[in-house]
Each structure stands twice: as C-alpha cells, then as structure tokens.
Amino acid sequence: MSNVETLRSRIRSYNLRRRSSDLNLGFTAAKISIRLFGIIGHGKSSLINFHCVLNGTEYKNIADERNPELPDGAGTTILSRYPLDDTCLEILDMSGYNAFKYSEQIEIRNPLEGKRRVNSDVSFQGDFIASFEWAVSSVNPWSWSQWWSVWHVNESTRDDTIIVPVLVIRADWDLNSKELSDLHWFCTTVAYRYAGVKPLVVQTFGQKKPEREGTHVFPDLPYTKRFLLNNYHEESSTRNPNTDQNILEILNACIDCAEEVLNKCRGLAHKPATFQ
Numbered sequence: 001m002s003n004v005e006t007l008r009s010r011i012r013s014y015n016l017r018r019r020s021s022d023l024n025l026g027f028t029a030a031k032i033s034i035r036l037f038g039i040i041g042h043g044k045s046s047l048i049n050f051h052c053v054l055n056g057t058e059y060k061n062i063a064d065e066r067n068p069e070l071p072d073g074a075g076t077t078i079l080s081r082y083p084l085d086d087t088c089l090e091i092l093d094m095s096g097y098n099a100f101k102y103s104e105q106i107e108i109r110n111p112l113e114g115k116r117r118v119n120s121d122v123s124f125q126g127d128f129i130a131s132f133e134w135a136v137s138s139v140n141p142w143s144w145s146q147w148w149s150v151w152h153v154n155e156s157t158r159d160d161t162i163i164v165p166v167l168v169i170r171a172d173w174d175l176n177s178k179e180l181s182d183l184h185w186f187c188t189t190v191a192y193r194y195a196g197v198k199p200l201v202v203q204t205f206g207q208k209k210p211e212r213e214g215t216h217v218f219p220d221l222p223y224t225k226r227f228l229l230n231n232y233h234e235e236s237s238t239r240n241p242n243t244d245q246n247i248l249e250i251l252n253a254c255i256d257c258a259e260e261v262l263n264k265c266r267g268l269a270h271k272p273a274t275f276q
C-alpha cells in the first residue's frame with residue numbers, strides 16, 4: 001500500500017466510539033471536530049477541500065464563500081460545519097480575524113469552548129461588550145449570562161465531540177512580537193484550556209516559503225505539530241501525491257490530537273469543560 005493509501009485507510013477506519021470503549025471512558029465520544037482559526041484570507045476555507053483528497057475525487061471548491069468586496073477573494077462570515085463523509089471527522093470553518101482584538105478572540109474562543117452558533121453569521125461585537133463578557137465568564141463561568149447563552153444561543157458543551165483546534169497561517173507571513181505573544185497566549189491559555197490539546201499549525205501558501213520546511217516559523221509557539229502545505233486552489237487544482245500526502249498527514253495528526261484528549265479523559269464520567 002502506498003503512503004497515501006495507508007494514511008487514507010487509517011482515517012477511514014478510525015472509530016472514536018470503539019476507542020472510547022477500549023479506553024474505558026465514562027462517556028462515548030463520537031466526533032472529532034477540527035476547528036479552524038486564523039487571519040483573514042490565510043486559507044482556512046480552502047482546507048475544506050481535504051474532503052476531495054480523502055475521497056480521492058477531483059478538486060472542488062467546496063467552501064466557496066469568497067466575497068468580491070474583500071481583498072484576496074477571502075471572506076467567510078458563516079460558521080459552517082463540513083462532515084468528512086464516512087469518517088468520525090468534521091471540519092468547522094470560521095471567519096478570519098483581522099487585528100486579533102478581544103472581540104475577535106472571543107469569537108474564536110466560542111467554537112473551541114463548545115459554544116458556537118453553527119450556521120449563523122459570525123458578527124464580531126465591539127471590544128467593550130466582549131471584554132465585559134470575558135470578565136464575567138472568568139469570574140464565574142456559569143453565570144446567568146452563560147446559562148442563557150448555552151440554552152438560547154449556542155450549542156452546549158458536548159461529551160461526544162472532541163475538539164481539535166487548527167491555526168491556519170500563511171508560511172510567508174511574519175508576525176511581529178506583539179502578535180506572536182498574543183497568539184502564544186491564546187494557544188496555551190485559551191485553546192488548550194478548552195480543547196485539551198494545543199492547536200496544530202498549518203502553514204499555507206507553502207510554495208512561497210519552501211525553505212521554511214523543517215524550521216520553526218513561530219519559535220515561541222508551543223504547538224505540538226506544524227505542517228507546511230501548498231494547498232490546492234482554483235488556479236492550481238491538479239492533484240499530486242505530495243500535496244495529497246501532506247493533507248492526509250494533517251488529518252492523521254488531528255486524530256492523534258483526539259487520542260491525546262481521550263487519554264486525558266480516562267477515568268472521568270464526562271469530558272471536562274476545561275483542561276488543566
């Protein structure tokens with residue numbers, strides 16, 4: 001079997017329900033939800049074409065939500081869920097952030113926390129309201145406003161969903177030290193706390209900085225795994241084994257992350273709302 005076939009077959013045969021029982025968990029996990037976040041236009045929605053690679057079908061621009069009024073043809077505004085057929089994985093596409101303001105961080109945090117408004121518009125609220133809500137939720141995570149939002153606005157935190165955060169960032173993007181430290185904080189303090197694993201980092205537009213393969217673009221980021229990807233896109237959609245392999249490796253790494261979370265849940269009756 002080729003490398004690509006081996007990777008594909010592991011993804012297809014991975015059974016989260018069976019793993020939950022093998023590990024004697026007190027609950028049954030059913031879904032690995034890959035949750036994308038990153039800067040506007042850095043290639044998050046383009047990752048939805050992982051679907052075609054997994055199925056061995058022709059490239060298709062599945063999450064084509066480009067807004068002609070925005071630069072670079074970018075512009076996802078809806079938080080959308082894309083199940084990967086016949087697997088226990090799904091990918092959740094998210095709007096990109098611009099300046100990583102408080103309000104933007106809250107919107108990124110919501111889907112990682114298991115609170116999200118899937119299939120609805122992601123409207124970034126003002127920083128004042130966001131920072132107020134942030135403060136309230138830090139003091140008392142189960143304040144009335146949290147209950148209200150769980151029952152009336154968002155889906156509740158669910159045992160059956162293992163969340164794998166994935167930071168998508170262009171390989172040729174240089175972050176200044178403030179951006180780097182904000183992102184570092186977000187990955188370790190926020191994403192890790194709610195997901196139980198540090199985000200994977202997918203560096204898109206890999207063809208622009210091929211020399212960055214194997215080097216640390218974010219030396220201060222405590223990510224577990226980092227992938228350089230020349231992803232398929234409208235102008236370059238001919239499938240090739242290298243790109244296919246990279247993409248399948250990313251999906252496999254997401255399964256490894258889910259395994260890490262499952263192992264942390266051993267002996268627990270439920271998936272914890274937050275991880276230490």
Ligand SMILES: Nc1nc2c(ncn2[C@@H]2O[C@H](COP(=O)(O)OP(=O)(O)OP(=O)(O)O)[C@@H](O)[C@H]2O)c(=O)[nH]1
Pocket residue numbers: 038039040041042043044045046047072073074075076077094095096097204205206229230231232233234
């Ligand atoms: N050359 C190249 N182009 C890419 C790559 N990934 C994405 N693109 C292109 O970059 C543009 C933006 O990609 P999107 O996937 O829409 O970016 P996004 O992160 O979803 O953008 P927002 O939804 O606004 O946050 C599109 O024109 C893609 O075709 C890549 O790896 N290489």
Ligand SMILES: [Mg+2]
Pocket residue numbers: 044045046074075076093094095096
């Ligand atoms: Mg998008």
